[in-house]
Amino acid sequence: MQRGFPNIRHMRVFLETARSGSVSLAAARCHLSQPAATQAIKQLETTIGTPLLVRSHKQAVPTTCGALFEQRAANAIRHLKEGASAARRETGLKASASFEMSVTAAQLRNLIAIANAGSFTVAAKALDLSQPTVHRTARSLEAIAGTPFFIARSSGVRLTPAAEAFVRGAKLAQTEIQQSFEEISRELGSERGTFVLGSLPLARTTIVPQAIHAMVSSFDGFQIRVLEGRYTQLIRSLREGDIDCLIGALRDPAPADDIEQEPLFNDALAIVAHPNHPLANKSNLQIEDTLSYPWIAPPKDTPAGQYLFETLRIEERPNTPVRVVSSSMAVLRGVLAQGPYISVVSRHQIKVDENLGVIRTLDVPLHGDMRAIGLTYRNDWKPTQTQSMFIDYLRQFSAIDTQD
Structure with a gap:
């Protein structure tokens, strides 16, 4: 089975045949001769690696694999059409009325590679093609x-x-096609699958590792990629199909109309310091008691940062104690160990560090x-059956972890 985009015209011929049950009707609708339409379907089946249609003198009916591919291919074509419509709206000009009908798989592969690389030269290396090609x-x-x-640009x-x-x-079209290949491989008895998970800091310590271990232990052919980064970067990658799902703090309101958020549990924040901090063993503290010490603040665009800067309004203090801004737990651990620093962080996120005795929660009510x-x-997004199992593991270990 080949990976990447199949021939777009072949996909259209197959979809028209599956919908009408007739190669002749599909050929007419795609402005092809019947022999050309038949050849297009055969070539698509060769690309996919399995028959997609059962043909008789009366009707062409999708096979089980054909039905799986039909749904995903239809979604892919829809994404291309919506992308082309959005492109035309951006121009404000009368661009080609239906250029998505003429685009080729090679052009799509090139466009995605250039978008990812920001360079013709780097994209050429990724595609193993010459830069002039x-x-x-692209042109x-x-x-x-x-x-x-x-x-x-320079x-x-x-x-x-x-x-x-x-x-x-x-x-998004490429993602649908990739998912169709994974569903077909499962149907053919060769379990293959991928999951790209965007992970915000909170879930990285226990939930994600536990879910990954459970999934890898259950499926030999399943590969999980975990991407870390700022929320704005991850949410863009999610909306473009580079990421399947994101786990972490939810936003209110949701960042876009095409995004769905599924709550798993509620988490509280805590004021923290190193166990050797002068305030570590004191009780009934107030925020004011911490302001004479240097603070490590989360970035303002994170939920913890919003709480610190918007609710506690720490920057409005006569002399702001914020000396470091970082969302990295590694940086937080390291700096807390160097001196009397203070920070605000998720209780769930520091549970392991508290158990190890490297971070202490201060008795400051919030x-x-x-x-x-x-x-x-x-x-x-319609996850494959195998992807759904990984999602279920994330849900399962979120529930277990919050009960501890």
């Missing part, structure tokens, strides 16, 4: 779209707003510090 394919896509997609190439809109549709922790995914 990638450049030529041919612009010609089909009828609007510029790429702007040269450090590489930048996508225009129209290209940004279309590449999102292309990436109010309004509860936040929802959960899963974030695209609202039209």
Whole structure:
């Protein structure tokens, strides 16, 4: 089974045949001869590695694998169409009315590689093609779209707003095709699957490792990739299909209309320091008692940072105690060990560190510090059966971990 985009025209012929039950009707609708349509389906089946249609003199009916591919392929074509529509809205011009009907798999692969790399040269290396080939394919896509997609700059190439809109549709389409391959491999008895999980700091210590171990122990052919980063970066990757699901603190309101948030549990914040801190063994403390010590603050765009800067308004103090800004637990541990530093962090996130005796929660009461922790995914995302099992493990270990 080949990976990546199959031939787009072949996919369209297959979809029309599956819908109508007739190669002849599909050929007419795709403006092809019947022999050409038949050949297109055969080539697609060769690419996928299994028959997709059962043909008789009366009707063509999808096989089990064909039905799996039909649903995903239809979603992929829809994403391309929506991406093209969004690109046309960005231009404000009458770009080609249906350029997504003419785009090729090679053009889509090139566009995604250029978007990821920000450079024709780097994209060419990733695709194992020559730079002139990638450049030529990119310009041919612009010609089909009828609007510029790429702007040269000193450090590489930048996508225009129209290209940004279309590449999102292309990436989502690519994700659907990848999922179809995984579903078909499972149907054929060769368990293959992937899951790209975006992980915010809170879930990395126990929930994600436990879920990963359970999944890897259950499926030999399943691979999990965990991506870390700032929320804004991860949510963009999620919306573009580069990430399947995100686990961590939820946002209120949700960041976009196409995003769904699933709460798993509520978590509280805590004021923390090193066990050797002068305040470590004192009780009935107030925030004011901590202000004479240097603070390590989470970034303002994190839930803990919002609480510190917007609720506690620590920057409005006459002399702000914030001396370090970081969301890294490794940095937090290291700096707390160096001196009398103080920070605010998720209680769940420091549970392991507290048990190890390297971080101490100070007796400072907080109010309004509860936040929802959960899963974030695209609202039209349909996980494969194997991906759903990993999601279930994340849910399961979230429930277990919060009961401890």
